[in-house]
Amino acid sequence: MAEHTQLIDAINIRTSVRAYDKDPIDEDTARQLSMTLDAVNMLGGLNMQLILNQPAVFTAANESGHLTNAANLIAVVGPKDDPEARERAGFYGERAVLTATLRGLGTLWVGGSWDRAEAAKHCRITKSEELYLGIVIGHPEHHLTYTSTSYAELVERQRTHRPTKSYEQFTAGMTDEERTAAPDWFRAGVEAAMKAPSGMNRQPITFTYNTADDTAAAHIDPASDNGVPFNDLGIAKLHFQIGAGAGDWAWGDGGLFLHK
Template identity: 75%
Template sequence: MAEHNQLIDAINIRTAVRAYDDEPIDDDAARQLEMALQPVNLLGNLNLQLVLNQPKVFEEANASGHLTGAANYLALVVPKGDEQARERAGFYAERVVLTATLRGLATLWVAGSWNKTEAAKHCRIAGNEELLLGVVIGHPKNHLAYQSMTYDELCERQRTHRSCKTYEQFTVTMGDEARAQAPDWFRAGVEAAMKAPSAMNRQPITFSYNPDDDTAAAHIDTTAGDEHHALNDLGIAKLHFQIGAGQGQWAWGDGGLFIHQ
């Protein structure tokens, strides 16, 4: 696989993968993922956990063909009753997803394609915590062929693997003139967010730019029909935008502002 080691490279090649080889994640890769979890859990006040070799969690989905060979997952364990934690979990778990992508691993965000009760049995969950969502992690099916693909081939695979809302749909509250006048970093941020996964693949996030104070804002699109996972999707989209835009930082929340630095 061609050399690529930046987070924007991971965004450009990441796809949702449903079929996995049965080769286990090696100790070095697992150690790298665990190392990635430590700072994000601290920064996000979260308890994200890597769980390996538990195919029973995906037994029904694997049997039905909805998934193939799924056995490992990133568990999003968050504080109960903390709505903002759902957004933080999306933001920081996606950061780990991109780390896995750079390691040549495949991922898939799951909301219903797993046995959540069984998954919780293999997690450390305190009384004031709950298991929110999961991310399947593993070697993609025929992973040796995947590793032989060039970076350009992987980018093309990402571009064509699913339908995606347009730039205009992601900036629906802006007119053509406002879009034309927005800075390059804003467009780069939106284009990176367009490649972000969402729990139900509905991409329920929009962005806008305010020239008066040179800030961007992220909004939940309530017409997308996925209110239950929208905050998680908001966090994922914000991370992609931040990486695409370059230096800058988000405020949490629906309508939170991004200050470019």
């Protein structure tokens, strides 16, 4: 598993990739990814699986130009009708995304740009489980050029590749005075969460800091019409935790973060 500083680097360069080269994922990289999935599945009580060389899952998206050469995915599988499991899937699925980023691969969380039924044919799904979402994975288009791009250039690409809400919007439940009083680890956590992917890029998660007990909390914006809020909550919590440096989250909307 990647070291903490490597994960911060991954957050700083990760972007959502829609265009891929046709080159297959090599066996060693696939093995490393599968090992990561085995580890996070154990931690999260999930059944995420690496599915390779199945372009039929993305036929419509590839033909429409919404995606290019998409053929591989991480199938995000977990218990049925369990919002907490969906949150854990976001948290641990994004952990796999960051590992893939460090291996020079591109990724994209998908909920609609794929054939879910076709994907399910290639998964191991028990009667008590369901296929939540998919994560497209593969070599980014022109990946040899990508792998020779400097870290600083990749950071700048991440910073400018999409619009993002402001720090103030991500801490909408706080006053300016409360923001000023919050510790550096809180701001670092929020800034890492600002770089997290979310459904339709709606960024429906906000954070607050409580001075009295030195905790942070993550909230789903009740005004958001995002269809996968618990998945986005898990993803944002992971980014926050990595940015903050050390600590643990309680699951759930409003769950607290204890910094260490």
